Amino acid sequence: MQKIPLMQAKAGMVLARDVFRGDSSTVMPICGKDTVLTDDLIKRLDQMDVQSVSVQGHPVWEEGELSYEDLLRELDRRFEKTMQDPLNSILYDVHKAQLIRSMEGDSGR
């Protein structure tokens, strides 16, 4: 799953999460997860002040954005001093699981 600014959303992308109006997330969703985006729908979301959407997979690669292997290497580097510590190793595992999920389709929500 990837969270992207609405500006980068394209027809054909699939929503990984419900979309709410721009100013709150407590009311009913205006568009459900698993919906396939169309140009019309993106325009409507824009009119409703939606700033960003979460879509399945990882469709947008920005310049300078790191690959999964690079991200994992960076994560290892950040934890190089504390990996052996039991509490930090819990946190490391949480992050690694998160990283794997972010590269895959579903978010569970």
Place this chain on the structure above:
Amino acid sequence: MEDKRSALKKIILDTKTLPTLPGVISKLNSLSDNDKASVQEMAKIVSSDQVLSARILRLANSPSYGFYRVSTISNALILLGVNVVKSLALSSSIFAIMEKNSVGLWEHSLGVGVAANLMSRKLGLSECEEIATAALLHDIGKVIISLKCTDAEMEILRIVRDRRIYILEAEHEVIETDHAEVGGWLAKSWFLPDKLSEPITFHHDVAKSESHRIKTSVVHIADVLIKACGFGNSGDCYVPRIQQVAWDTLNLNEQILSEVVGEIEDKLVDVKNFSLEMIGA
């Protein structure tokens, strides 16, 4: 050993060159001691300084607090409380420097503010806004060191780069103190309440925090979480060791940690946008 440290303390707390304390604050201080002061009266005083009001409102609308569209000073006073607005007023001149000169540290601070806020809500703690504010200010000592001891700061960063050690260790080698203690001095000299100054002073040594250990624990863990995400730049890239005392104080477990990390990752996109907007403005 003591000499270098106390000389430094003197330089840092030299009021003539300390970021200015807006006159509005002393008025606000005298008012809020008097219990009968109304929010309207206080809002009127703050609003008389337009630049300051604008800065407070920008910070009040930052993702660290999770309120959107706080549009007036009296709303900010009601939603965030007098203490928070006062410390935002105090720190806004420091933040103004941070936004321009050290974007990385600014993003780190905003991120820790967000993480602390999410975590204190998840744990059902009271005074979430105060905790978020302490988190936003936790590295303020680094800004002061950079302002007042530019050469020492360069030496510190060089050591971190060359020897791949924590910035805290490098600070002890070069200035015989660290950014947490320096931040604590500053907080005291501004008469910030203990619930803000304690987390700032002890965010690297939670066991020393006595009266506000819960708040200090949240700021410590939030700092660790943001460094684990690799968000912003706080001088070194290494995740600090999670202190057992903080973990126990907050009764954390893997489940809570995993939920909070997920929520943080989600929110960091907003934080990035917010900081880009502020720098662009």
